[in-house]
Every structure is written in structure tokens, then in C-alpha cells.
Amino acid sequence: MSLLIRGGTVVTADMEERADVFCDEGKIVAVGPDLEAPITAEVIDAGGQYVMPGGIDPHTHMQLPFMGTVASEDFFTGTAAAMAGGTTQIIDFVIPDPEQPLMAAYKDWRSWAEKAAADYSFHVAITWWDESVHQDMETLVMEEGVNSFKHFMAYKGAIMADDEILYNSFTRALELGAIPTVHAENGEMVIQLQQKLMSEGITGPKGHPLSRPPQAEGEAANRAIRLAEVIGTPLYVVHVSCRQALEEIIRARLEGHRVYGEVLAGHLLVDESVYDSQDFEYAAAHVMSPPFRAKEHQAALWKGLQSGSLQTTATDHCCFKADQKAMGKDDFTQIPNGTGGVEDRLAVLWHHGVNTGRLTRSEFVAATSTNAAKIFNIYPRKGSIHVGADADLVVWDPKATRTISAKTHHQNVDFNIFEGMTVEGTNSHTVSQGKITFANGDLRAERGAGRYIKRPRFV
Ligand code: URP
Ligand code: ZN
Ligand code: ZN
Numbered sequence: 001m002s003l004l005i006r007g008g009t010v011v012t013a014d015m016e017e018r019a020d021v022f023c024d025e026g027k028i029v030a031v032g033p034d035l036e037a038p039i040t041a042e043v044i045d046a047g048g049q050y051v052m053p054g055g056i057d058p059h060t061h062m063q064l065p066f067m068g069t070v071a072s073e074d075f076f077t078g079t080a081a082a083m084a085g086g087t088t089q090i091i092d093f094v095i096p097d098p099e100q101p102l103m104a105a106y107k108d109w110r111s112w113a114e115k116a117a118a119d120y121s122f123h124v125a126i127t128w129w130d131e132s133v134h135q136d137m138e139t140l141v142m143e144e145g146v147n148s149f150k151h152f153m154a155y156k157g158a159i160m161a162d163d164e165i166l167y168n169s170f171t172r173a174l175e176l177g178a179i180p181t182v183h184a185e186n187g188e189m190v191i192q193l194q195q196k197l198m199s200e201g202i203t204g205p206k207g208h209p210l211s212r213p214p215q216a217e218g219e220a221a222n223r224a225i226r227l228a229e230v231i232g233t234p235l236y237v238v239h240v241s242c243r244q245a246l247e248e249i250i251r252a253r254l255e256g257h258r259v260y261g262e263v264l265a266g267h268l269l270v271d272e273s274v275y276d277s278q279d280f281e282y283a284a285a286h287v288m289s290p291p292f293r294a295k296e297h298q299a300a301l302w303k304g305l306q307s308g309s310l311q312t313t314a315t316d317h318c319c320f321k322a323d324q325k326a327m328g329k330d331d332f333t334q335i336p337n338g339t340g341g342v343e344d345r346l347a348v349l350w351h352h353g354v355n356t357g358r359l360t361r362s363e364f365v366a367a368t369s370t371n372a373a374k375i376f377n378i379y380p381r382k383g384s385i386h387v388g389a390d391a392d393l394v395v396w397d398p399k400a401t402r403t404i405s406a407k408t409h410h411q412n413v414d415f416n417i418f419e420g421m422t423v424e425g426t427n428s429h430t431v432s433q434g435k436i437t438f439a440n441g442d443l444r445a446e447r448g449a450g451r452y453i454k455r456p457r458f459v
Contacts, residue, residue, distance in 0.1 A: 001040075001042065001435070002023060002024040002025075002037060002038060002040070002041040002042070003022070003041060003043075003391070003431065003434055003435070003436065004020060004021070004022050004023075004035060004037035004041045004043045004044070005020060005021040005022075005044045005046050005051050005393065005395060005429075005431070006020045006044065006046060007020065007045055007046050007047040008020075008047065008049045008050060008395060009049070009050050009051065010031060010050075010051045010052075010385055011050045011051070011361045011362060011364075011396075012052070012362065012365055012370070012384060013362050013363075013370035013371070013383070013384075014362065015362065016361065016362065018033065019031050019032055019033060019051075020032065020033065020034065020035040021035075021051055021385060021391075021393065022035045022037055023393075023434040024434065025434065026390065026391055026434040026435075027389065027390060027391055027434065028385060028386065028387055028389050028390075028391050028393075029387060030387065031385055031386075031387060042436065044395055044429050044431075044439075046395050046429075048397070048399070049395050049396055049397050049398070049428060050361065050395070050396040050398065051385070051393060051395055051396070052361075052364075052365050052369070052385075052393070052396055053365060053382070053383050053384055053385055053392065053393065053394070054086060054087060054088025054089065054392035054393055054394050054430065054431070054432065055082070055086050055087035055088060055089075055346050055368045055369050055394065056088070056089045056090075056091070056369045056372040056373055056382060056383060057082060057087050057089070057090045057091070057314050057315055057317065057342055057345060057372075058090075058091040058262065058312055058314050058372040058376060059091065059238055059262060059264070059314035059315065059316050059317075060078065060082075060090040060092050060093075060314075060315060060316070060317040060318070061092060061093060061317065061318035061338065062074055062075045062078040062090070062092055062113070062116075062317070063075060064093070064095065064318055064338075066095075066318070066336060067158075067334070067335075067337060068327060068334075068336070069320065069324045069327065069336050071320060071338060072320060072321050072324065072412050072413050073317065073319040073340070073342075073411060073412045073413060074112070074115065074412070075092075075112055075114075075116040075450075076115040076116060076117055076445070076447050076448075077410075077411070077412040078116075078317060078319075078342060078411070078412070079116045079117040079118035079120065079445065079450055080117045080410060080443060080445035081342055081409065081410040081411040081412070082118055082317075082342045083118050083437045083438050083443070083445055084409075084430070084438050084443050084445075085342065085343035085344055085346055085347060085426075085430075086346040086347075086394035086396070086426075086427035086430050086438075087118070087342060088118050088119065088392035088393075088394070088430065088431075088432045089118060089119045089382055089453065090116075090118065090119075090121075090342070091120070091121045091122065091123060091148075091372070091376060092109070092113070092122055092123075093122065093123050093124070093125055093150055094106050094108075094109040094124045094125065095125040095150075095159060096124075096125065097127070097159075098128040098158075098159065101132060102124060102132070102137070102140065103136050103139060103140075105124075106122070106124060106136075106140060106144065106146075110122075110452065113450070113452065114448060115447050115448055116448070116449075116450030117437070117446055117447060117450050118432050118437075118445070118449075118450045119382075119390070119392070119432070119433070119451050119453050120450055120452060120453065121376070121378070121452065121453045121454070121455050122146060122452075123146070123148045123149065123150045123181060124137075124140055124146050124149055124150065125149070125150040125151070125152065126149050126150070126151055126165060126169040127159040127160075127165075128165065129164065129165045129168050129169065133169075134172055137149065137169070137172050137173070137176060137178070138176055141176040141177065141178050141457050142176075142457070144454070145452075145454020145455050145456065146178070146455065147177065147178045147179060147376065147377055147455040147457050147458060148178055148179045148180070148376060148455070149169055149173050149178055149179075149180050150180075150181045150182070150183070150238070151166055151180060151181065151182045151183070151224070152182075152183045152187075153166075153182055153183060153185055153186065153187055153220040154183060154185035154186070154187040154212075154216075154289060156187035156190070156191045160187040163227070166180075166223075166224065166227055170227055170228055170233050170235075171233075173233060174231060174232060174233040176457060177457030177458040177459055178457060178458070179233070179234050179235070179236055179375070179376075179458065180228065180233060180234075180235055180236070181235070181236040181237070181238055182220070182221075182235065182236075182237055182238065183238055183239065183289075184221040184223075184224055184237055184238075184240075184245055185212060185216045185217050185220050186216040186217075186219045186220045186223075187220075189213075189215075189219070190211055190212055190216055193210065193211040193213075193216075194207070194211045194333045197210055197211055197332075198331065198332075198333065202332075203330055203331055203332060204280065204283070204332055205275050205277075205283035205284050205286070205287055205328075205335065206275050206276065206283070206332075207332040208275060208287050208289075208291055208332050209272050209275050209291040209292070209293075211332075212289060212290055212291050214241075214242035214243065214245070214297065215244060217241060217242050217245045217290050218245050218247070221237055221244070221248040221249065222248045224237065225237075225249070225252045225257065225259055228257070229252065229257050234258035234259070234260070235257075235258070235259045235260070236260040236261075236262065236375060237249060237259065237261050238262050238314070238316070239262060239264050239267065239314070239316050240261045240262060240263050240267075240304070240310060241263075241264070241267040241290040241292075241293055241297065242293050242297045242300075242301075243296065243297050245261075246261065246301065246304045246309060246310070249304075249309055249310070250304070250309045253309060260311050260375055261309060261310040261311065261312075262310065262311070262312045262314050263301050263305055263310045263312070263314075264313070264314055264315055264341070265314075265341050265344065265345045265348050265349060265418075266288070266292065266315065266316070266339055266341055266417050267290075267292065267293065267297075267298070267301055268298055268301050268302060268313075268348075268349075268352065269352060269418065269421075270286065270292045270418075271292055271294060271298060272291065272293055272294050274286040274292055275291070280326075281325065281326075284322075284326070284328060284332075284335045285322070285325060285417070286339060286417060287325065287328070287335040287336075287337055287338075287339075288316065288337050288338050289337045302358055305358075305359070305367060306358055306359065311366075311367070311371040312367065312371050312372045312375065313345060313349055313367045313368055314345070314372075315341035315342050315345050316339070317339075317341055317411075318337070318338030318339065318340075319339070319340045319411060319412065319413035320336040320338055320413070321413055321414050321415075322414055324336050339415075340411050340413050340415070340416065340417065341417060341418070343409055343411050344404055344409070344416070344418050345368065346368055346394070346396075346426075347402070347404070347425065347426045348418055348421065348423060349364060349367065349368060350396070350398075350423065350425040351421075351423035351424055351425055353367075354425065355424055355425065369382075369383045370384065371383075377455050377456055377457075377458060378453060378455050381453075390433060391431055391432075391433060391434035392431065392432055392433065393430075393431040394427045394429070394430055394431070395427060395428050395429035395430075395431070396425065396428070397425070397426060397427070397428045398424070399424070400428065401422055401423065401426070402422070402423060402426050403420065403421070403422045404416055404419060404420070405419055405420065406419060410443060428440055432449070432450075433449070435449075
């Protein structure tokens with residue numbers, strides 16, 4: 001089946017032009033004015049709308065087993081919700097338990113993801129170290145299309161990578177042509193503060209941000225950056241949430257180091273006052289790490305994104321329902337960490353980024369799609385509107401409005417961190433592999449239609 005998107009303005013990270021886009025066999029086959037299409041082609045009338053590369057969310061956790069439970073969103077529901085909001089690819093994470101062989105974990109995640117409706121890739125976390133990990137990293141890079149390895153510098157006693165693991169894994173990643181990524185928080189500082197707060201009787205969600213101060217993130221970001229500098233590897237810092245971590249990235253980049261930073265839509269738009277609520281369910285629903293920060297950090301993050309010090313936007317979509325969050329009713333350290341947003345990232349970034357003048361439309365495309373494709377080496381197959389690229393597209397109506405709510409969203413979770421936010425600008429259509437998967441509110445996601453996308457090593 002072929003598809004013609006007619007009459008819109010194509011926006012890429014480089015340029016804008018009035019052009020039609022013709023897709024066939026899942027690929028973009030022509031971009032230009034007044035394209036002809038076979039009579040059998042489906043047609044989208046994109047008059048008055050923008051046609052952009054589908055969003056790429058480089059940080060999600062579908063059906064993640066974590067903190068004694070499993071994230072409520074699975075690979076089908078999560079990728080379907082993503083497409084309802086214009087995101088056509090996710091990069092999720094394989095997270096082996098300590099001592100679990102990497103390849104065994106990788107196979108588990110690959111099988112769980114077979115039900116995905118949209119395309120997906122995997123970063124693989126390094127949570128422990130021995131000779132088999134060293135070997136399996138090679139297999140993952142050379143045979144399985146994994147070109148990024150994740151390191152959690154927090155979650156001590158579970159999946160935390162200490163400095164020895166970081167050193168070994170960064171070195172190995174560089175040898176293999178893969179990029180290391182880090183969740184930057186000082187895990188020892190966090191655990192000490194958690195114990196102190198609990199012993200002082202601070203047992204509710206308010207303890208969560210108090211136990212994870214910006215200094216814990218800034219210190220870890222600097223440590224990872226300096227290790228990467230000595231080893232000579234590029235580095236990608238996930239979910240940068242505060243000024244301190246941002247400043248470490250800026251400093252390193254000014255010194256000539258290839259350090260990338262990701263910011264979450266949530267960290268740009270939600271502040272730490274959510275933890276002041278006396279309503280446990282509400283406050284716990286916002287428990288994620290790093291936590292939401294004081295407003296001064298949000299202002300810094302926006303500037304980081306505007307200036308190009310932060311290159312990508314993500315969600316860290318990791319959903320837990322109220323009954324799961326209740327596991328930490330008497331002890332905030334037991335509240336499963338994670339919040340959602342995969343469906344809303346594009347709309348909230350458009351509304352608060354483009355409509356406010358912080359981002360141009362091309363900068364929006366770069367920050368929501370193209371930069372992730374480039375950093376993780378799937379450009380121009382993804383993140384572009386080039387002939388030969390995958391036909392993953394979003395048709396964006398800048399005048400349409402919608403009010404975000406858990407009552408109407410497609411995400412499999414009973415809470416939305418953007419609840420009540422009215423946004424101007426949203427997708428009228430989402431196209432994945434040349435097929436319309438969302439049209440004016442009608443979600444047509446197909447279980448299992450998503451493909452595993454290999455990401456070539458850096459040579
Ligand atoms: O709170 C979060 N972010 N949960 C998911 C795991 C992680 O740290 O990314
Ligand atoms: Zn994290
Ligand atoms: Zn995460």
C-alpha cells in the first residue's frame with residue numbers, strides 16, 4: 001500500500017519546504033511539489049499542517065521488572081501510546097540482574113518486545129562485570145546491532161555500576177565502537193541520605209527529593225565525564241535534571257569532549273512542589289529518579305536545550321499504577337521509581353518550546369527525533385525525510401488543541417504528570433513504516449508490527 005501526504009509543509013532539522021511526501025513499501029520514495037500518486041494510494045490532506053519525522057524517544061522502560069514489581073506499560077500498549085502522540089520509535093533498555101548473563105537478559109527483552117506496534121531498539125545496561133560481560137558486549141555490538149551501553153550510577157545494592165565497572169565497561173565500549181551512557185546520581189550518597197531521612201521519621205514521598213539532591217547528580221555526571229575523558233570515549237548522560245549536571249556537560253564540551261545530554265519533558269515542565277502534597281497517591285505518582293527539581297533548574301534545562309548543550313529529549317517512560325506506588329506507603333525508598341509521558345512528549349515540547357519561541361520548528365525536530373537518530377547511529381534511516389528513509393512521519397496540526405488527562409490518554413497507567421495541561425499543536429496523523437497508525441484520534445496500532453532496529457557500531 002502506498003501513501004501520499006499532500007499539501008503540507010515538510011519540516012526537518014535542516015529546513016522547511018512546501019512539499020508532498022510519497023511513501024511506498026514502508027519507505028519514503030519521493031519528496032517534492034505536486035507529486036502524482038497511483039489511484040490506489042491512500043492520501044492524507046496535510047494542508048495547513050507540518051510534516052515532520054516521527055518522534056524518537058531514546059529513553060523508555062516498557063514492562064521493566066524494577067523495585068519488586070513490573071512497569072505497567074508493555075511493549076504493545078507503550079508503543080501504541082507513543083504513536084498516538086507522534087512518536088514512531090523508542091530505544092528501550094535491557095537491564096540484566098547482577099550476575100545474569102547479558103545475552104540471556106537481551107533475549108528476554110527481545111522476546112517481550114515482539115508485541116511492539118512501533119519500531120524499537122535497545123541500549124544494554126552493564127550492571128556487573130566479569131569476562132563473560134566483556135565477551136557478550138562484543139556479541140551485542142558485532143551481531144545484534146547494539147551500539148550503546150547504559151550504566152546506573154545509582155540504585156546501590158541492585159543495578160548500580162561502581163567506578164570499577166564504569167572504567168571497564170567504558171573502555172570496552174570504546175574498543176567496540178559503542179557509546180557508554182550514564183544515569184548520573186551518586187548511589188552511595190543517595191542510600192546514606194535515605195537511611196538518615198528514614199531514621200529521622202521522614203518516611204513519605206517528600207523524602208525522595210531530599211535523598212537525591214542536585215549535588216548527587218552533579219558529582220556523578222562529573223565523575224562519569226572525567227572517566228570518559230581519560231579513557232577517550234564519547235559519553236551520553238541520560239535525564240539531565242539539574243543545573244549542576246548541565247554545567248558539567250557544558251564545561252566538558254567547552255573543553256572539546258564529546259559529551260551529549262538528554263533532558264526529559266517532565267524535568268522541563270514539572271517542579272518539585274509536587275512532593276509537598278499531603279496526598280500520598282499524588283506525590284508518589286511523581287516519584288522518579290532523578291526527582292523533579294526546583295524551578296531554577298527547569299529554566300537552566302530549557303537554556304541547555306536552546307543552546308544545544310542538551311541535544312535530545314526523552315521521557316524515561318516507566319509507568320507504575322497507584323497500587324504499585326503504594327508499595328512505598330510507609331517507606332518512600334520502596335516507591336517504585338518512574339513516571340510516564342511517551343504519548344505527550346511531542347505535544348508538550350511543541351507547546352512550551354515552539355509556541356513560546358524557545359525552539360524553532362527545525363530545532364523541535366532535531367530535539368525530538370533527528371539528534372537521537374544521529375547520536376545512536378540510525379540517521380538518515382530514522383529522523384529524516386529523505387528518499388530511502390523509513391516512512392515514519394508525523395502530520396502536525398499547529399492549531400489543534402487538546403487537554404492532557406489520564407482519563408483520555410492511551411498510556412496504560414492511571415496518572416499523567418501533565419494532567420490538565422492544554423496544548424496547542426498536536427499530531428493529526430502518525431505514519432509508521434508507511435502505514436497510518438493514528439488518524440484524528442483513531443489509534444490503529446497493530447500488535448507485533450514494530451521491528452527491532454539494529455544500530456551499527458561507530459567506525
Ligand atoms: O525513576 C526512574 N527514572 N525509573 C526508571 C529507571 C531509571 O532510572 O531510568
Ligand atoms: Zn535513570
Ligand atoms: Zn530510565
